[in-house]
Amino acid sequence: MTLRALLSLLMEDIEIIETNRYAKDLKQMRRGSYNWAKDQEKLNQVLAFLRKGIMPLKEFNAHKMGGGKHWELHIGSPRSNWLLFYDYFPQDRQVYLLATGTHSTHDNILHNASLLDR
Numbered sequence: 172m173t174l175r176a177l178l179s180l181l182m183e184d185i186e187i188i189e190t191n192r193y194a195k196d197l198k199q200m201r202r203g204s205y206n207w208a209k210d211q212e213k214l215n216q217v218l219a220f221l222r223k224g225i226m227p228l229k230e231f232n233a234h235k236m237g238g239g240k241h242w243e244l245h246i247g248s249p250r251s252n253w254l255l256f257y258d259y260f261p262q263d264r265q266v267y268l269l270a271t272g273t274h275s276t277h278d279n280i281l282h283n284a285s286l287l288d289r
Contacts, residue, residue: 184222186265193268200253200271213247214271217255221266226259241269 189197200210220227226242227233231251233244241258245251254277256269270277 183264185224187218187222187268188265189268190270192270196271196276199276210247210253213251213253214255217244217246221257221259224261224264246271 217227217231227244231244231246233242235241236243236256241256244255244257246253246255252273253271254274255271256277258267258269260266
């Protein structure tokens with residue numbers, strides 16, 4: 172592979188794939204959020220990072236969940252209650268958005284990450 176081809180590949184956006192569970196969770200967040208416009212901007216910022224292949228570890232307290240298979244991050248700030256669960260496949264240039272919500276709505280996921288398996 173030439174250097175030009177490699178640079179071209181690196182500059183491409185990563186594909187963001189929404190699972191059905193994520194879409195349902197997001198719809199529920201829109202209905203229940205007191206300030207969806209502000210919250211949506213935070214989510215868009217996170218998705219922009221992911222789309223460019225930047226894993227926002229420190230800014231959003233992103234970390235692997237128990238078992239090390241899935242990722243979790245806090246949307247808005249490291250102490251935020253709004254979570255995004257995702258899988259990142261750098262070799263395929265894909266991010267799967269698995270679920271989103273608060274600690275209380277996703278307590279079962281926090282204790283059993285296998286619930287996110289596709």
